[in-house]
Amino acid sequence: MRSKVTGAQRWVVKIGSALLTADGKGLDRAAMSVWVEQMVALHEAGVELVLVSSGAVAAGMSRLGWTARPSAMHELQAAAAIGQMGLVQAWESSFAEHGRHTAQILLTHDDLSDRKRYLNARSTLRALVELKVIPVINENDTVVTDEIRFGDNDTLAALVANLVEADLLVILTDRDGMFDADPRNNPDAQLIYEARADDPALDAVAGSVGGALGRGGMQTKLRAARLAARSGAHTIIVGGRLERVLDRLKAGERIGTLLSPERGMLAARKQWLAGHLQTRGTLVLDAGAVAALSQGNKSLLPVGVKRVQGSFRRGEMVVCVAPDGREIARGLANYSALEAQKIIGQSSDAIVGLLGYMAEPELVHRDNLILV
Numbered sequence: 001m002r003s004k005v006t007g008a009q010r011w012v013v014k015i016g017s018a019l020l021t022a023d024g025k026g027l028d029r030a031a032m033s034v035w036v037e038q039m040v041a042l043h044e045a046g047v048e049l050v051l052v053s054s055g056a057v058a059a060g061m062s063r064l065g066w067t068a069r070p071s072a073m074h075e076l077q078a079a080a081a082i083g084q085m086g087l088v089q090a091w092e093s094s095f096a097e098h099g100r101h102t103a104q105i106l107l108t109h110d111d112l113s114d115r116k117r118y119l120n121a122r123s124t125l126r127a128l129v130e131l132k133v134i135p136v137i138n139e140n141d142t143v144v145t146d147e148i149r150f151g152d153n154d155t156l157a158a159l160v161a162n163l164v165e166a167d168l169l170v171i172l173t174d175r176d177g178m179f180d181a182d183p184r185n186n187p188d189a190q191l192i193y194e195a196r197a198d199d200p201a202l203d204a205v206a207g208s209v210g211g212a213l214g215r216g217g218m219q220t221k222l223r224a225a226r227l228a229a230r231s232g233a234h235t236i237i238v239g240g241r242l243e244r245v246l247d248r249l250k251a252g253e254r255i256g257t258l259l260s261p262e263r264g265m266l267a268a269r270k271q272w273l274a275g276h277l278q279t280r281g282t283l284v285l286d287a288g289a290v291a292a293l294s295q296g297n298k299s300l301l302p303v304g305v306k307r308v309q310g311s312f313r314r315g316e317m318v319v320c321v322a323p324d325g326r327e328i329a330r331g332l333a334n335y336s337a338l339e340a341q342k343i344i345g346q347s348s349d350a351i352v353g354l355l356g357y358m359a360e361p362e363l364v365h366r367d368n369l370i371l372v
């Protein structure tokens, strides 16, 4: 029984090109509707779902009658633009049969590396998930250049798992999971059922690159599992054509390869916060806020802040200090320095009146706060 899988509340499900396009013959709508049925059942069981779907280039190639993947960037991008239409149409109509809405989100690397856009993408995704809509995410292939491509959707799915703090990343692919050697050239290869994502022995196993339609192969799936582990998520790499694959995962059946993070979710997130950001400003707290943060494990509300120093934007790291200047914590600000100036000392109910909108009631949420 895989309790980490059965107990997971928020899943990111990634479906690769090789599966979605029935090996290059257009979108495999029959397979899509079988996954949709299972995703709807998960949804009904209270699981929050985000779908990362590849297949735009492959679907576009098939619409254009192209048999070989073009190498010119503008041709790839044109194929993606054509194929993405069919891809979202197919997901939309299939989910609609079960009374579910979908939402298209196309992301580039910049959207996730810029802190402000990162926070905005996160708020939108959270809002969609709360509305019980299924976000369907792909890379924004039409506008990306080589330097800012994710390139493979395994990486994109892992970063989305970080973004939404998923507990489980499910990578559906055309093999039953990760084998101890590439099954294309090793008929005796054995499936690996469980491993730690950071196990260095896996690097040799995942050596070779992907198939004709997909881009990543096992290497990018392993890297994705390691990225997902940074925010404490487990990853399952499993065969998308296995009968009732998602139902069986939810039931705890031992199928596919489960790659585990080395740390728990919150610990991993805090470590990630601690390692990644420069500080841009300072918030001087009152004594009540110092106690709430250091003893109560609470979020920092505007009412407990006396002064704002420095110039920071929403999503940037700020230092929280006691009235005597002692550093108490660091965290990601939900408001810019200019906005923070206007709301400090006030109750959160007053934020809308003061700013004309409210991003969050907290100035720094406790999940985004590391005590020093």
Ligand SMILES: Nc1ncnc2c1ncn2[C@@H]1O[C@H](COP(=O)(O)OP(=O)(O)O)[C@@H](O)[C@H]1O
Pocket: 015, 016, 017, 018, 019, 172, 173, 174, 175, 177, 178, 179, 180, 181, 182, 183, 184, 205, 206, 207, 208, 209, 210, 211, 212, 213, 214, 215, 216, 217, 218, 219
């Ligand atoms: N150790 C391994 N175990 C399983 N598959 C492997 C391994 N090494 C390489 N592969 C290859 O990776 C392919 C899956 O990756 P890819 O073609 O990128 O698919 P997707 O479109 O699902 O991302 C498999 O078809 C397989 O041939």
Ligand SMILES: N[C@@H](CCC(=O)OP(=O)(O)O)C(=O)O
Pocket: 015, 016, 017, 018, 053, 054, 055, 056, 057, 058, 080, 138, 139, 141, 151, 152, 153, 154, 210, 213, 214, 215, 216, 217
């Ligand atoms: N954004 C691209 C997906 C890139 C890709 O091929 O990913 P994958 O099949 O998951 O290795 C598309 O939709 O065609």
